Amino acid sequence: MKRKLKTIDCFFQRDNPRATPIENPNLTNVQDSDPINLHTEAAELNQQETLATTFERDPGKRVQILMLPFDQQDEARRFYISEGPYQVILDEYPLNDASHARRFQSNWFKQFSWLEYSPHTDRAYCLPCFLFSKKPIGKYGLDTFTVKGFNNWKKVNEGKECAFLKHMGNSGSAHNYSVGCFNNLKNSMTHIDKVMVKENEKLVAEARLRLTTTINSIRWLTFQGCPFRGHDESQNSLNQGALQIIVKFDFVFILLMMEKIMKITDVLCQTLQKKSIDILNALDSVSNTKVLLGNLRNDGWDPVLQEVC
Template identity: 35%
Template sequence: MDKYLIRKPRTQDSSPVQDSSSSSKRVRVDFNLENLPSYPGLREKISSYHPNNHDEIRRYYLTKDPCQPVDDYPVSYFSEKPRRFRSEWYVNRNWLEYSINKDVAFCFYCYLFGQDVGKQGGGETFLVKLDSYVGGVNSAHNQAVKKSEDLLKEKQHIQSVLVKQSNQDKIEYRVELNAIVDCIRFLLCQELAFCDHDESQGSSDKGNFLELLQFLGDHNESINEVLQKFWKNCKLTHHDIQKDIVNAIARETSKAIIKDLDNGFFSILVDESRDISVKEQMTLVLRYVNKKGIIIERFLGIVHVASTIALSLKYAIECLLCEHNLNLSKLHGQGYDRASNMQGNINGLKTLNLKENKSAFYVHCFAHQLQLTIIAVAKNHINIAEFFYVVSNLVTIVGGSYKRRDALRDAQFAKIKEDLENGVCRSGQGLYQETNLKRLGDTLSSFCTILDIPILNMDEIFVFSGRPRRNTQQNTNLHYYCVELFYTVIDMQLQKLNNCFSEANTDLLLCMACLNPSNSFVAFDKEKLIRLAKFYPSDFFGTDILALDSQLQNYIFDMRNNDLFLELQGVSELAEKLDNTRKHETYLLVYLLVMLALTLPVATATVERSFSEMKYIKNELRNRMGDQWMNDCLVVYIEKDVACSIDIETIMQRFQNMTTRRR
């Protein structure tokens, strides 16, 4: 080209000439598929991205469901008449989307393939009725729908047309992909690493994934033939392919969880903790009652939060819920610890959610309550604090040195062996374990007798250690240990526990206790159950309260005269039995109360287990794992029972639709 063109020399002070049209060029937006917003009101226009990335971004949104949140939509006034969006408009309109923050409806397909008009593709609002928006066969909307369908049909892609394959090649490709998906799902459910290894053909450290795939091929001739055939040009073993498959499994797992929820109300259990790379991670767990009356707690996801203030956590929760088409209007319970950013009465996460939804009651985690109560008692009661201080020192002295541990272990082993030989003690399964503690009744008398320690007589006068106190009332040993020690500690515990509950929460829990079916529904109280219904005004309207009154009367008579309900031990068993006997259809309002009581969280054990499992997924050897990669692995690993139940064809189809594949 140089002999046809004369290059203009450039000096150091010369700057490139910009024509007048350069200023009118659009600024291209950098993107990351993991960070693309789900809210339609927050999305950038498709034209703002580089043209080479348009199809990839469109395909990403097409693999996700349209944003259709169900909420108490705000009211707007047109011509002095109130108007609001309705959730029933979603029916038979899979193209309709709604933005909560903007109170605006969008067309999903016109955003992806519509003309570049306004702030969103296809315009920002509907200027016509929904029924007439679709238009005729050749309307702009239907053309956008057709383009979306064509994008997901890979056989119509230019890349696929250029690659001519026989039916046999496609069958072999599916056999290979099926085997790879099976291997990855197995490794994820067993929490076995399959990345960060030398996966080259001649490597001796290929990692679990390639080793398992090779093992599968060695024991299946058809799979082995396919692996050998495609080993050079279509291995499907690259790290990016592995991450895409894991993402497909995770998305289908989350989709199955949301389907099981079936647009019902739920509670959230939230906590934050740092991972191995010192990044603050927030875990969110859903608690709900499924259609069979069974309490379910499912891990929804883990989100990296740069700030742990309440507003940041609330925004992260809303984004995660919106990604799965869930909304805070269905939130009927919150479970956190006692951190100020969580349960603060002014700007805590609990308070922010309660301002939007009055039914999102907060119950402090019972496990944390008990732990904090014991700690408070140990610090405030002198005798209890002294006891724990001595025990702590003893554990520190013995456990701080491996020599002392071994010496104690050997001495105890020799003593037990001698006692067994002399017939002093008996052998048996589970006896004399190092980490087990005997009950008080098993140690007190025998221990004192063997070591010649005088056994305390509870009827004698209690003697204080040290110098005798003046004018001290003399009491028996029984009075001291029972009244001055035991009753005092119990009273301190009760006071501490009562401080953890607000008056409203206490009344709420007392009303819920009336649903307990134990001892032939002895705790039943109709007035308290009606008061319980008034705690949820969005679920029980004025006429429902009147209907509940008469329904409760029939319900308790039926329950106490039905042998199937006499041996129940808890509200969870009651819900399952009502569903199995189809009594929940007869007593709809009572069953609604039961579901609300079960939905309210009482412990955050599932969240704590999620953080424990995070340490297995992201450990010191895999401390550079990305947020999306870690989230996908955790979803599949924690909810392995759901992940294993998903049809492999569904996973393969989602994987194929993620991006343009050769087959």
């Protein structure tokens, strides 16, 4: 009798069931929220962006960074930073239910670059805090701009009590800490380690080219039965040895030029060597070869030099 194989899931429950559909994190949270009447234009825009990207951009729909699998969190942060804040500009934002009804203002985006707006929830969010605010660091209320969303529009532009200014706080605030992390990651391409890696890649490529050239030269010399080295390989020596000559720039350059010229003149040579010379074809080949050699001359040395290097 076959014993049924057990998997690890039989013994442990997943710690984070919401993050299970790794392939498409966009699908979570959408049904939980209470959608308001959407501006059709914004809805279409949002749908297009959802299809075009890996992570949900609408702050009212997207999954919290910490809810994502650990190995996807950094990727998600880089994605959201590269895309920038989700600032949807509508002709008219929906009014809220307050006695003095108010609505979101698109010019707030100019005043607060970190600000995001979700047409889905009609609430405002903070991108740096969404990406970098952590529970142990954050204080009560800070999830208003990350999880819940802010919609008390009356409190915006309320002098010193402006909700957005209060959220930003002083230099040591959680928001500014998040902004610092945001800028650090954004500028990460210029970090010294990244530059060094690039530089190393260049050195490795050059070393590989040198090695490949040397090996090819040795193979060619072996095939031709030529001696590799000379008795005197000093700069003043008249016979430095084949290997020293063959890897020189001049030698490679002349070879390349010869190859190019011979390719051009090949057709003409074959035509002229035929026993039954077709004079019209031969004249045609001569004029073609003249044109091609003229092109080679007019193009200058740059293409050949680049090929040699």
